[in-house]
Every structure is written in C-alpha cells, then in structure tokens.
Amino acid sequence: MTTSKKVAIVGAGVAGLGAAGYLYCKGYQLDVYDALPEAGGLLVFGIPEERLPKKGVIEGIEELKAAGVRFHLGMRIGASALENIIATHDATLLATGTWRARSLSAPGANLEGVITALDLLVDNAKYRMGFSTNVRRLYGRVGIMGGGYTAVDAVIEAMKWTDQIYVFYRRTIKESEAHAEWESVSKKGIKIFERSLVTRVMGTKRVEAVEVWNVNMKGNVPEFVPGSAQIFPLDFLLVAIGEERTPPDCVDKLGIKIENGRPVIDDNMMTTRRSVFAAGDLVTGPSFIGNALASGLRAAKAMDAFLRKG
Numbered sequence: 001m002t003t004s005k006k007v008a009i010v011g012a013g014v015a016g017l018g019a020a021g022y023l024y025c026k027g028y029q030l031d032v033y034d035a036l037p038e039a040g041g042l043l044v045f046g047i048p049e050e051r052l053p054k055k056g057v058i059e060g061i062e063e064l065k066a067a068g069v070r071f072h073l074g075m076r077i078g079a080s081a082l083e084n085i086i087a088t089h090d091a092t093l094l095a096t097g098t099w100r101a102r103s104l105s106a107p108g109a110n111l112e113g114v115i116t117a118l119d120l121l122v123d124n125a126k127y128r129m130g131f132s133t134n135v136r137r138l139y140g141r142v143g144i145m146g147g148g149y150t151a152v153d154a155v156i157e158a159m160k161w162t163d164q165i166y167v168f169y170r171r172t173i174k175e176s177e178a179h180a181e182w183e184s185v186s187k188k189g190i191k192i193f194e195r196s197l198v199t200r201v202m203g204t205k206r207v208e209a210v211e212v213w214n215v216n217m218k219g220n221v222p223e224f225v226p227g228s229a230q231i232f233p234l235d236f237l238l239v240a241i242g243e244e245r246t247p248p249d250c251v252d253k254l255g256i257k258i259e260n261g262r263p264v265i266d267d268n269m270m271t272t273r274r275s276v277f278a279a280g281d282l283v284t285g286p287s288f289i290g291n292a293l294a295s296g297l298r299a300a301k302a303m304d305a306f307l308r309k310g
C-alpha cells in the first residue's frame with residue numbers, strides 16, 4: 001500500500017535508516033538527507049571496518065535506494081533548508097546524532113598534532129572509501145586520551161600507522177562501555193595507562209610531550225595523586241573524550257525548542273514544532289547502535305500514527 005504522504009528524514013545514521021525502513025514498508029514517500037557523501041552515519045564513517053564490516057550496512061542502504069527511497073547526500077541541512085523540507089513534507093524526522101567531538105581544554109591543546117579522534121576516523125574513512133583524497137597520516141608516538149568506543153577505534157586507526165601507542169584513560173578499562181573491545185586491542189602490544197589524566201600538552205609549534213597525572217575519580221571529579229606527574233614524549237595526541245549533540249544549525253528559530261543541546265520532545269517524540277520529530281543520539285546523547293535503532297523505530301511508529309490521524 002502506498003500513500004501520497006511525504007516524509008523527510010534528516011540524518012541517515014542507524015536511527016534515520018531504521019525509521020526509513022519502517023516508513024517505507026508503511027507506504028510513505030521518503031526523502032532522506034545527509035551531510036556525508038554516503039548514508040550510514042557512524043556505522044559507515046565512524047566505526048572502522050575491522051570492528052563493523054560496512055558491506056551489510058551498504059547493502060541495506062542500496063536496497064532502500066532501489067526501492068525508491070530518495071537519498072540526498074552531501075547536503076548539510078541548516079535552518080532555511082530545513083524550513084523548506086518541513087513545508088514540503090507531511091512529517092519530518094531529525095536524527096542528526098552527535099557529531100561535535102568534545103575538545104581538550106588543557107594548556108597546549110591547540111598545538112599541531114592534537115586531533116579529535118572522531119575527525120581523524122571520519123576523514124580517513126572518507127579517504128579509504130574514495131570520497132576524499134585527504135588522508136590524515138600518523139607517525140611516531142601516538143597518545144590517545146579516552147576509554148570509550150571512539151578511543152578504541154582511534155587505537156585501531158593508529159595501529160595502521162605506528163606501533164608506539166599509549167592510551168591514557170581516567171578510569172579503568174573494566175568500567176568502560178567498550179571493555180570487551182579493549183581486551184582484543186590490548187593483546188596487540190599497546191600501552192594502556194588507567195586512572196591517568198592528560199593535564200598539559202607541551203611543545204612549541206607541535207605537540208612534543210604530554211603531562212599525565214594519576215587520578216582517582218570521585219564521580220566525574222578527578223582526585224590527583226600527589227607527586228604522580230609523568231611526562232610522555234609524543235608526536236600526536238588523539239582526543240576521544242566524548243561527543244555532543246548536533247541538531248541542524250539554528251533550528252530553534254523554526255520553533256524547534258533546544259534545551260542543553262537536546263531537542264525537547266513529547267511522549268510521541270514530536271518536537272515543539274508540529275510534524276517534526278526527533279530520534280537517535282540527537283535525543284539521547286552518545287549511546288549505542290541498538291538504542292539508536294530502537295529510537296528511530298519508535299519515532300517512525302509515532303510518525304505513522306500522527307500521519308494516519310491526519
């Protein structure tokens with residue numbers, strides 16, 4: 001059964017694609033928009049092939065394309081484009097995820113060679129997939145700050161360039177959501193320093209070393225172990241200390257209320273603008289593949305109910 005109703009999805013990550021699959025089966029005409037040159041979001045451009053083979057995801061996307069879902073790729077949607085999308089569709093889903101990597105606020109964080117891990121992963125994924133000719137090359141001693149999935153994946157990327165890898169994590173690997181993934185990479189000779197916090201990046205133009213303290217975390221507050229500072233010479237520091245939600249720019253001007261970076265939604269996942277819904281990491285903050293998919297499906301069901309009511 002097809003309907004004449006049109007649905008737009010902004011953000012073709014797992015949440016947006018899950019919603020697209022569901023709404024396609026319900027017969028809606030779908031337009032899916034994404035800033036990247038291919039759909040898939042973090043599954044395709046963030047998580048490396050070694051951990052998540054892209055073939056299955058790309059095949060799923062190709063099926064949707066072949067079925068008539070219209071993908072508009074390489075389009076970063078801002079407020080005016082979004083207003084137009086909302087006006088020309090019966091319902092719109094925002095699923096733009098968490099694409100702003102938190103940057104380091106320690107002294108020296110602006111030195112060359114200090115890179116956010118997410119940017120490194122995405123740029124090198126684009127290069128390997130043939131979408132870009134720019135690759136970020138690493139060499140020498142590479143430090144990685146963080147202990148979550150992004151840090152693990154930064155290690156996997158760094159291992160393609162060097163075998164001198166040092167991980168500094170303020171908690172213990174056991175406490176990380178990615179502890180199983182750490183087990184497999186830690187067998188490969190990288191050095192992991194737990195309860196360790198980078199407090200200063202040293203160098204003149206480029207990073208030359210970092211100062212690291214041993215800490216005990218009291219909630220989110222580090223308690224520094226007196227006299228524990230050590231200096232580690234480094235050529236790169238990859239910063240993987242979290243990501244923040246990225247709704248399309250200036251959406252609040254369109255009547256879509258944002259509080260602390262998060263779109264305000266009701267029980268049906270509708271934002272403060274009628275017919276505009278939100279799902280995935282954009283709503284929850286950095287999460288997991290399964291949660292983002294479930295959230296996309298929940299929003300799709302709510303959109304279907306909304307569209308049926310008329």
Ligand SMILES: Cc1cc2nc3c(=O)[nH]c(=O)nc-3n(C[C@H](O)[C@H](O)[C@H](O)COP(=O)(O)OP(=O)(O)OC[C@H]3O[C@@H](n4cnc5c(N)ncnc54)[C@H](O)[C@@H]3O)c2cc1C
Pocket residue numbers: 010011012013014015016033034035036039040041042043046047075076077078095096097098099118121149150153243246247248249279280281282286287288289290292
């Ligand atoms: C490096 C890394 C590794 C991870 N590993 C795991 C793991 O092993 N297991 C696990 O369960 N979870 C993992 N996660 C978390 C998981 O990937 C996410 O929770 C999930 O993919 C989020 O899906 P999403 O659809 O909400 O967002 P995303 O996948 O981020 O998709 C959002 C999409 O919106 C697009 N977009 C953003 N802004 C705009 C705009 N203005 N206009 C148009 N398009 C826009 C983006 O290009 C992107 O394609 C990992 C996360 C990272 C960063």
